[in-house]
Amino acid sequence: VYDASFKEADTINLNMTAIMCGYSSLFIRFAWKVKPRNYLLFACHSFNVLAQSNQLRRAINYRNDRIRNSKSEQEIMKFKSELSSWYSRMGMWALLISGSFVASWPLHKFLTSSVCPKAISNFFGHPAGMLTIFFWAPTSKWALSANNIVDINKDLKTISLSQQFALTMSGLIWTRFSFVIYPVNVNLAIVNGVLAITSGYHVIRKIKAEYLKH
Numbered sequence: 001v002y003d004a005s006f007k008e009a010d011t012i013n014l015n016m017t018a019i020m021c022g023y024s025s026l027f028i029r030f031a032w033k034v035k036p037r038n039y040l041l042f043a044c045h046s047f048n049v050l051a052q053s054n055q056l057r058r059a060i061n062y063r064n065d066r067i068r069n070s071k072s073e074q075e076i077m078k079f080k081s082e083l084s085s086w087y088s089r090m091g092m093w094a095l096l097i098s099g100s101f102v103a104s105w106p107l108h109k110f111l112t113s114s115v116c117p118k119a120i121s122n123f124f125g126h127p128a129g130m131l132t133i134f135f136w137a138p139t140s141k142w143a144l145s146a147n148n149i150v151d152i153n154k155d156l157k158t159i160s161l162s163q164q165f166a167l168t169m170s171g172l173i174w175t176r177f178s179f180v181i182y183p184v185n186v187n188l189a190i191v192n193g194v195l196a197i198t199s200g201y202h203v204i205r206k207i208k209a210e211y212l213k214h
Contacts, residue, residue: 001051002162009062012055013158014086016147021052022097023140030137035182104131127183138188141195148198156209164202171196 003012024045031041063079070076108131110116111124128134144167151159171192178189 009058012059017052017055019143024048026137026140029133138191141191145194145198161206164199167199
């Protein structure tokens with residue numbers, strides 16, 4: 001919301017914004033299913049989906065405006081290529097994720113039935129098992145750290161200090177949160193610890209470049 005109010009659309013990182021929109025969508029379900037049910041978490045992630053969707057809208061509109069109005073053929077081709085590549089990736093991930101969700105319920109029912117060996121049914125029947133939201137919501141958060149690592153040397157103009165600071169604090173708080181909920185979620189703790197480190201690195205980069213120049 002801060003970036004939407006005070007920052008230009010050319011600073012928006014399309015990949016990171018899309019990832020945040022997707023991971024928050026999963027955590028809406030997580031917040032509803034976790035014990036104790038977390039209405040504040042539900043509301044925060046619902047709001048974040050709206051905020052990140054608005055940022056995506058701004059970023060896409062900016063690039064389309066540059067394609068229509070730029071006098072530089074090189075710049076036009078750059079933005080066309082970026083949007084085309086981004087749309088293809090998002091379409092692929094949307095198909096993969098939606099297909100996984102559709103398949104997860106019948107697969108979970110089969111793998112936890114008496115047809116399968118007990119070890120397999122116990123593994124997949126765990127409250128935070130691989131076919132539950134308690135596995136996939138935290139796992140989706142690895143994408144945030146992965147994007148931070150990909151952006152390790154990226155131009156600081158497209159790194160949002162407010163966004164990375166929020167992710168750093170989220171990582172620290174959620175590492176603790178992972179051990180006071182049911183089911184206790186070690187995967188969630190690890191992913192948030194890594195997120196705090198990778199986002200903290202970008203916070204330090206940004207502060208050093210913009211506030212400690214002299």
